Amino acid sequence: MEWLKTHRNDAILIAVLLLLGGALAVFLYATRQNGGYVSVQVDGETVMKLPLSEDTRIVLGEGGHTNTLVITDGAAQVVEAGCPDQICVNHGAIRYAGESIVCLPHRLVVSVEGGQESGIDAGTG
Ligand SMILES: [Zn+2]
Secondary structure (H helix, E strand, O other): OHHHHHHHHHHHHHHHHHHHHHHHHHHHHHHHHOOOEEEEEEOOEEEEEEEOOOOEEEEEOOOOOOEEEEEEOOEEEEEEEOOOOOHHHHOOOEOOOOOEEEEOOOOEEEEEEOOOOOOOOOOOO
8 A cells, every 4th residue: 555655646746746837837928928029120220119019010121122010919020021031021920038030131130028128228219
């Protein structure tokens, strides 16, 4: 009977760990989705910041050198671009802080910044 008891405790321990792991994953997932901004940089300069919480469709650039940036459901994506490689379009959507879409031909960088930023940089704008 000792054997059975030990293994039952193991099973309970594993169940508890799985539950904790699941709860942690849900927690991380939920917090990662919170807020956040999309920072648009052209030629190394931040030209605009857009909140991920607001659905937007914006065309960046001019002439044939445009990138159409769409924000829906808290994710940003380049849906259309006039660049030859289309890497930015094929990248897909980004939503987490630190992720970015780069369009080398247009020197465009779209990156997600965290939602928990404390205050706005006094130096910008
Ligand atoms: Zn591109």
